[in-house]
Structures are given as structure tokens and as C-alpha cells.
Amino acid sequence: MSKRRVGRLLVTLGVISTLLVGMTACSGSKEEGKAATDTDGSFNKTGLPIVKEPITLNVLTVRWGNMGDTFTKNTWLQNLEKDTNIKINWQVMSSNDWAEQKSIMLASGTLPDVVLGDIAFSDSDIVNNISSFRPLDDYIDQYMPNLKAAMKESPELKKLSTFPDGKMYSLPARLPSRPVTQNEPVINKAWLDKLGLKVPETLDDLYNVLKAFKENDPNGNGKKDEIPYSGSGDISMDLLNPFGITDLNATSMMIKDGKPVYYPTSNEYKEAIKWAHKLFSEGLIDQELFTQDNTMLTAKQQNPDVALVGFTHQWTPDAVFGKWKDQYETIPTISGPDGKRYQVGDPNGLSYRRNELLITTSCKNPEVVARWADQFYTNEASIQNFWGAIDTVIKKNDDGTYTLMNPPAGTSADAWYWDSSLRDFGPKYVSPSFEKNIVLDPANGDGLKLEIDKLGKDYVTTPFPNVMYTAEEFQELPTLTTDIDTYVRTNRAQWITKGGIDEQWDAYVKKLNEMGLDKLVKIRTDAYDRYNNVK
Structure with a gap:
């Protein structure tokens, strides 16, 4: 030592x-x-x-x-x-x-x-x-x-x-x-205004806006240095929200039709990844999305010369952009292919x-x-x-x-x-009925988050809850999640950056099953059932 x-x-x-x-x-x-x-x-x-x-x-x-x-x-x-x-x-x-x-x-x-x-x-x-x-x-x-x-x-x-x-x-x-939404979509409104664009509401709208951000020099410095979408590898999960993929507690589980579902093997997930790859292949997603650390991301968000980032997901728009914060606005949740909007959060409140x-x-x-x-x-x-x-x-x-x-x-x-x-x-x-007596400034801090919460709160999905596990389950979980989560993340990054999900999907699902996915899902589901049976 x-x-x-x-x-x-x-x-x-x-x-x-x-x-x-x-x-x-x-x-x-x-x-x-x-x-x-x-x-x-x-x-x-x-x-x-x-x-x-x-x-x-x-x-x-x-x-x-x-x-x-x-x-x-x-x-x-x-x-x-x-x-x-x-x-x-x-x-x-x-x-x-x-x-x-x-x-x-x-x-x-x-x-x-x-x-x-x-x-x-x-x-x-x-x-x-x-x-x-x-x-x-x-x-x-x-x-x-x-x-x-x-x-x-x-x-x-x-x-x-x-x-x-x-x-x-x-x-x-x-x-x-507290709000009911977690990270909501945040866009550079100054860029939208300069290009005469409307706030995107659908996936097609968002694609067109990101493409315009890449091609039309909205920061006005004469360079094609705009990054239409940026974030960290984990935040990139928010890009999948319009497909119904939401994961408040980072368990890879979601509630669908009242039942827990492991979404990395779902069709919605597959389609979401294919859409993200389309954006990445056209340079509309930060090419360093899966390799940059927080220091690199912050340097882009707070670049001293011009704003570089067009679209992201954040707690509040003023949270990360330094002197450019006034250019950014939170916007309503983007609708997905089925015409519905899906927002990460908890209807009971965070x-x-x-x-x-x-x-x-x-x-x-x-x-x-x-x-x-x-x-x-x-x-x-x-x-x-x-x-x-x-x-x-x-x-x-x-x-x-x-x-x-x-x-x-x-x-x-x-x-x-x-x-x-x-x-x-x-x-x-604090009783929900008492909260009406608390007066917060809608322009700052906790009051600001409640104000922008209104843009997405009606679309918040029911999350897989923060369940409790037994001592035996806690012994099994680390082995299962270490291998399975790593495999899922590795494939997600590869498919978004290089494609190939259709060709590799069946082998991917087969491998997950061999790694003990059924056992992991059973542990999660048993814990979910116990949670719901508490009187």
C-alpha cells in the first residue's frame, strides 16, 4: 500500500x-x-x-x-x-x-x-x-x-x-x-428567431430545426461550428422520449399498460435508436456524445466566443449555458410517431x-x-x-x-x-393543500422550475418506481446489472453512431437472455409487486 x-x-x-x-x-x-x-x-x-x-x-x-x-x-x-x-x-x-x-x-x-x-x-x-x-x-x-x-x-x-x-x-x-417533470427540452430560441423558425412540436419539426441549425450559421460567426444537439451519454436517453422511452430511476424498466417492461428489448426502443442514428449520421448530434466527459461538455455549452449548442434537455434553461443562458428556452415536450407526448418525471411529483x-x-x-x-x-x-x-x-x-x-x-x-x-x-x-400558500418567484430557482414544469407536466409518464430489494436480491443485482447494463449501453452507442440495429437485433436479444435477463426482470418485477402491495 x-x-x-x-x-x-x-x-x-x-x-x-x-x-x-x-x-x-x-x-x-x-x-x-x-x-x-x-x-x-x-x-x-x-x-x-x-x-x-x-x-x-x-x-x-x-x-x-x-x-x-x-x-x-x-x-x-x-x-x-x-x-x-x-x-x-x-x-x-x-x-x-x-x-x-x-x-x-x-x-x-x-x-x-x-x-x-x-x-x-x-x-x-x-x-x-x-x-x-x-x-x-x-x-x-x-x-x-x-x-x-x-x-x-x-x-x-x-x-x-x-x-x-x-x-x-x-x-x-x-x-x-417540487415539479413533476425532470429534464425538459431546451432550445436556443435566439437561433430559431434568427432563422425565422417556429418552436418544433413533432419529430419532423425537430429534425428540420436541427438541420437548419447545422447548415445556416445561426451563431453568426461564419463557421459551421454549431452543434445541433449535445449532451452526455446518459442525457442522450432523453432523445428517445418521443418514442415512449422514459426512465426516471435508471432501471431500464418502464410501465406499459400498467405492467413493468424491460424497454431495451422493446420495439419502441429499436425504432428510437434507428431515429437517433439518422440524426447522428447527418451530423445533427454531437459526434462526441458518447466519449466526452462533463468538462468537455461544459466547455461547449459555455464557449466564450459564441453559443455552440442548439438543442438539449435540462432541468432549467439557465442551468448550464453560462453567459449564453438568456438565449435558451424550455419548450413543450416533443410529440412522437404515434402523435403522443412522453415526458420523464413522476405524476406524484419529484x-x-x-x-x-x-x-x-x-x-x-x-x-x-x-x-x-x-x-x-x-x-x-x-x-x-x-x-x-x-x-x-x-x-x-x-x-x-x-x-x-x-x-x-x-x-x-x-x-x-x-x-x-x-x-x-x-x-x-408539506401537504399538497398547503403548497398554494407558498409564493415563489417564477423567474428564478424553484419557482422557475415550477413555471416551466407547466410545459410538460401533462405528458409525464408513470415511472417504474423506486422499489426496495431484499438482501438476496441485492446480492444478485450487481452481477446481473453490471454485465447486462454494460452490454446494452455498448450496443446503444454503437447503433446510434454506426447503425446496424436491424441486422444485429436478434443476436442482441439472444445474448441478453443468455446473460440472465429473465432473472433480472423477475427481481425487478417481484420488487414492483411488493411495492404495490403495501397497505
């Missing part, structure tokens, strides 16, 4: 050792050292404070990159400590080195009282270490009336969070004011999450944590844990509405929200 790797391992072990010492010192204990339980009279089953004498809970959360712990200054979180008598010892980890730290932590078997945020532990982490986490159903039933009411109003919360053994080991979330809070078996006071976590499941608590505290980031108006304040000069709204709140992570629930 190299000196560098030894050094990194020692640093990681040092961090974990520090965490474990902290956990041992104060896990679920009163500051005087005695555990607060229902039997010693300190725990209140209802009302506040939750415990009569202050205790400390260790709560671990993971943040993106170097975000740090500024969210802990959130006034709502600070007031919660005072109101509940529960002090939180926040253990904030960076996603940059979390994978290594996580492995050591799970191997040690010593965990904090609470793990907050779905970035920390995946489904497989939980299922394969199930003895480290408490089933939460009884605690929800006895101590979490806010979450119970939310699950009654939105059954998706329970369906999403029920593990294969029928129990809930993690708490869910429903984020506020708002539901699981694994947002886990109570470990190291925690001596799970009932205390359950009551503490339930405080997060009110509308006002949730918006303050998604954007920031009232009177800091959010203004509560006399008419019962809520508006977001402007961020400090030089700070983007999204960065401000992440600094000021738990944002995407942690338990929360």
Missing part, C-alpha cells in the same frame, strides 16, 4: 475514532449521565418538552462537498432544542470522503443515535446491516401523530419506505413545491424520499427520537428545513402566505437555501 493511501486511511480512522468516542460518551444520555426513558418519568409522551431533563442525541448527517454545518444556525432547529430539551450533537460529514468512513463505521457496528439524510445510507447499506437499525412502525404508531397524518394523506410515503420484510426502518419525506432518518440500535432512547423527529412533519417546520427559517429566509405574510426573501448580494438563491437549512435532506412533509 502506498504512503499516500496509508496516510488517508490513518486520517479516516482518526475521524471515525473521534466519532465513536463522542458516541460512547453521550449517546442518548442525560447530561448528568442517566438515560431518559419512559420508566424513569422524564419522558413525556405528548406535549413539550419531550423530556423533563435535558439530554443529548448524536445525529450524523452528510453534506455535499464542503458545505459544512452552517445549517445548524437555522433558528427553527435552535428553537427546537429549547422547546424539546433535546440538545443535538451534530456530526457533519462531507460526501467527498464519506464512502470510506461509512464502510469503517458499518464494519465497527458502533453508530450514532440518529442518521439523517438519504445521502448517508442507501437501501443496500440498510438491508445488509439491518440489525443496526430499529424498525420504526411501533414508534410511528405511538409517538408520531404528524407523520401518521401525513401517511394517511399521502400513502406514497409508506409505500416508498416499507422494506421487503414489511417494516419501516427509515422515515420518508415529501419536499415542498418530492418523495425515503431513508431520511434512521434510528440505530445504539440509541438508548428511540421513543425520544421518534417524538423529536415528528416535530419535523408539520408544514411550517418543513418549509423552514427546506429553504430556511421564518424571518431569516422566509417571510410569513399576514394573509397566511409565505414568500422567500432575496439572498445576500453575490449569493445564489440555491446556495443560500443549502447554507440556511437541511434542504433536500432530513424528514419533512
